[in-house]
Amino acid sequence: MREINVENLADMARGAAILGTGGGGDPYVGLLLAEQAIRRHGPVTLLSADEVSDDATVVPSAFMGAPTVMLEKLPTGNEMVTSLRAIESVIGRRATHTVSLEAGGLNSMIPIVTAAELGIPLIDADGMGRAYPELQMLIPTLGGITASPMALADERGNAVAFNTIDNAWAERLARSVVTDMGCSGGMSLYVLTGRQLKDLMVHDTLTLCEEIGHAVRLARESHEDPVLAAVSVTGGRQLFQGKITDVERNTVGGFARGLARLDGVGGDVGATLEIDFQNENLVARRGGEVLASVPDLISVLDTESGEAVTTEKLRYGLRVSVIASPCDPRWRSPEGLELAGPAYFGYAHEYQPV
Amino acid sequence: MREINVENLADMARGAAILGTGGGGDPYVGLLLAEQAIRRHGPVTLLSADEVSDDATVVPSAFMGAPTVMLEKLPTGNEMVTSLRAIESVIGRRATHTVSLEAGGLNSMIPIVTAAELGIPLIDADGMGRAYPELQMLIPTLGGITASPMALADERGNAVAFNTIDNAWAERLARSVVTDMGCSGGMSLYVLTGRQLKDLMVHDTLTLCEEIGHAVRLARESHEDPVLAAVSVTGGRQLFQGKITDVERNTVGGFARGLARLDGVGGDVGATLEIDFQNENLVARRGGEVLASVPDLISVLDTESGEAVTTEKLRYGLRVSVIASPCDPRWRSPEGLELAGPAYFGYAHEYQPV
Numbered sequence: 025m026r027e028i029n030v031e032n033l034a035d036m037a038r039g040a041a042i043l044g045t046g047g048g049g050d051p052y053v054g055l056l057l058a059e060q061a062i063r064r065h066g067p068v069t070l071l072s073a074d075e076v077s078d079d080a081t082v083v084p085s086a087f088m089g090a091p092t093v094m095l096e097k098l099p100t101g102n103e104m105v106t107s108l109r110a111i112e113s114v115i116g117r118r119a120t121h122t123v124s125l126e127a128g129g130l131n132s133m134i135p136i137v138t139a140a141e142l143g144i145p146l147i148d149a150d151g152m153g154r155a156y157p158e159l160q161m162l163i164p165t166l167g168g169i170t171a172s173p174m175a176l177a178d179e180r181g182n183a184v185a186f187n188t189i190d191n192a193w194a195e196r197l198a199r200s201v202v203t204d205m206g207c208s209g210g211m212s213l214y215v216l217t218g219r220q221l222k223d224l225m226v227h228d229t230l231t232l233c234e235e236i237g238h239a240v241r242l243a244r245e246s247h248e249d250p251v252l253a254a255v256s257v258t259g260g261r262q263l264f265q266g267k268i269t270d271v272e273r274n275t276v277g278g279f280a281r282g283l284a285r286l287d288g289v290g291g292d293v294g295a296t297l298e299i300d301f302q303n304e305n306l307v308a309r310r311g312g313e314v315l316a317s318v319p320d321l322i323s324v325l326d327t328e329s330g331e332a333v334t335t336e337k338l339r340y341g342l343r344v345s346v347i348a349s350p351c352d353p354r355w356r357s358p359e360g361l362e363l364a365g366p367a368y369f370g371y372a373h374e375y376q377p378v
Numbered sequence: 379m380r381e382i383n384v385e386n387l388a389d390m391a392r393g394a395a396i397l398g399t400g401g402g403g404d405p406y407v408g409l410l411l412a413e414q415a416i417r418r419h420g421p422v423t424l425l426s427a428d429e430v431s432d433d434a435t436v437v438p439s440a441f442m443g444a445p446t447v448m449l450e451k452l453p454t455g456n457e458m459v460t461s462l463r464a465i466e467s468v469i470g471r472r473a474t475h476t477v478s479l480e481a482g483g484l485n486s487m488i489p490i491v492t493a494a495e496l497g498i499p500l501i502d503a504d505g506m507g508r509a510y511p512e513l514q515m516l517i518p519t520l521g522g523i524t525a526s527p528m529a530l531a532d533e534r535g536n537a538v539a540f541n542t543i544d545n546a547w548a549e550r551l552a553r554s555v556v557t558d559m560g561c562s563g564g565m566s567l568y569v570l571t572g573r574q575l576k577d578l579m580v581h582d583t584l585t586l587c588e589e590i591g592h593a594v595r596l597a598r599e600s601h602e603d604p605v606l607a608a609v610s611v612t613g614g615r616q617l618f619q620g621k622i623t624d625v626e627r628n629t630v631g632g633f634a635r636g637l638a639r640l641d642g643v644g645g646d647v648g649a650t651l652e653i654d655f656q657n658e659n660l661v662a663r664r665g666g667e668v669l670a671s672v673p674d675l676i677s678v679l680d681t682e683s684g685e686a687v688t689t690e691k692l693r694y695g696l697r698v699s700v701i702a703s704p705c706d707p708r709w710r711s712p713e714g715l716e717l718a719g720p721a722y723f724g725y726a727h728e729y730q731p732v
Contacts, residue, residue, distance in 0.1 A: 183541040184555075188536045
């Protein structure tokens with residue numbers, strides 16, 4: 025058990041954005057919101073998964089919305105409180121804890137806001153150890169936990185609770201409602217017991233985020249390579265260093281799909297890297313060769329600062345370094361690969377672990 | 379207290395469709411569903427409003443959907459059960475009774491299905507004494523009751539509960555969800571106590587429906603005028619007898635808006651009547667003169683059979699009689715007229731009671 029104070033937040037948001045692999049929301053927005061909530065309500069209690077009792081009622085907290093809208097319409101915090109209260113009324117129990125479902129600049133910070141607003145402890149864990157574009161892509165799904173009952177709320181006070189026959193219906197109905205709500209809302213979903221949380225979530229994610237963010241910041245302050253500092257903590261490696269020469273984007277079915285092309289610099293001069301993304305980075309190819317792919321984490325960092333570049337901020341001329349980091353081992357199981365491996369996203373290549 | 383048996387249903391559905399003023403759903407579908415439910419589960423207990431205890435939890439039951447879809451995709455009954463269970467979990471109480479929100483061929487019958495499926499008593503009342511196209515157009519609205527908390531469910535088992543800041547948001551979010559569900563769903567909304575029901579709903583609507591339907595049938599069987607038989611029970615009058623010469627339809631914002639033109643026959647030879655509708659019939663004009671308008675009930679009946687013709691079934695060549703019947707007196711109050719009088723629907727004319 026420890027406290028999250030305002031001083032912890034910048035490193036956490038920085039590291040979370042790297043684990044967000046291009047998605048998971050903007051870390052600047054996440055940082056602002058968490059700072060504001062802690063300034064208003066005081067520090068948040070952070071528990072490790074082991075410190076949670078088996079019969080705890082853990083209600084994860086997330087933000088749903090188009091990334092481009094989130095940059096213009098900041099969450100207020102009300103959304104998360106309203107959605108959590110709505111799910112409590114459906115399940116007939118009070119939430120004892122909240123937790124993050126995915127790592128990401130915004131979605132790692134949102135549960136800090138929820139915990140601060142409601143005065144409940146936050147658990148140091150998440151459902152993926154990364155970010156993924158679709159609602160069912162969580163390790164708890166592998167353990168039979170469903171998104172529903174699920175609640176979605178807006179900043180005005182409108183709350184909608186979903187009890188659906190499967191995750192596909194949960195995704196579909198919530199997507200329509202969030203569009204009406206102005207393309208963003210707070211969500212409560214994948215309600216877990218403490219026991220399920222221990223068995224089915226990735227432990228210590230926020231601590232890892234903070235360590236990554238801290239290492240990047242220290243390297244930058246001491247004029248060392250922040251990108252190498254990041255991979256030294258994630259256990260990954262640098263794939264490529266280059267300059268973005270082209271970004272193609274298509275908004276398909278509510279997702280930001282696209283492709284970024286990089287020309288190599290330094291040791292990679294003369295080579296070209298392509299990154300496919302669907303909210304998150306999916307595959308990195310050098311020439312025709314796949315260097316890394318889902319479920320492993322592909323993160324694009326600003327070469328100079330080591331800060332993550334989310335897919336919506338990829339643009340011509342940016343000098344970036346691309347890193348790959350190993351995913352949680354459960355993603356490498358046959359079930360994990362079926363849920364969110366290359367084939368699910370339409371790729372023919374065999375997954376090769378980083 | 380009395381029982382509704384299969385034998386009561388045809389008269390009820392026939393009369394309900396007349397009070398539905400062109401909307402409220404198809405009486406044939408309503409009849410089929412109610413018959414099926416009573417055959418499966420036995421008769422339904424019908425209580426008059428006075429027999430309900432003040433602290434009863436009354437959960438009205440309705441069907442939401444495009445009329446054209448309802449004709450092709452029959453409700454199964456599951457929708458209403460699933461939505462009622464969903465609202466119970468939100469309000470934290472069991473429904474003791476159900477009731478109709480509007481009179482209409484389908485929406486008067488749907489609560490019979492709900493009552494049969496769940497084994498709870500039905501109350502002989504409704505929220506309008508007619509049908510109206512928008513969610514907030516109920517007498518309970520005049521007493522400060524809101525649609526929300528509200529639940530919507532489909533035949534597959536998906537349930538969505540809404541807790542909205544106003545009726546406009548309830549309408550908007552439910553409309554999106556019902557579209558995803560395949561344009562039809564069961565709803566539970568405007569939850570009332572027994573006391574509120576007594577004060578704010580129209581009493582004895584199903585009995586009135588049955589009396590109207592019975593009178594029409596008897597007149598037909600004894601070769602008397604079924605249209606005059608209907609108005610003798612509703613306390614209204616015949617406005618016009620004619621042949622439909624033209625029907626214009628526009629689907630605007632989810633509503634079936636349009637205009638029907640009639641050339642007079644019999645005593646009305648040489649004259650023309652126009653009826654504007656928005657799901658329900660709104661205004662009847664002869665030449666330029668308004669003969670009747672909302673909130674009074676304008677019903678189009680087949681001249682021969684006395685059966686109601688819903689707005690989606692208006693078509694060239696039909697020989698019809700147009701009748702007007704007085705609305706519940708609360709619709710004639712300044713607040714009632716503001717909620718659902720001519721001005722709300724964009725008309726400039728002063729309301730003249732039938």
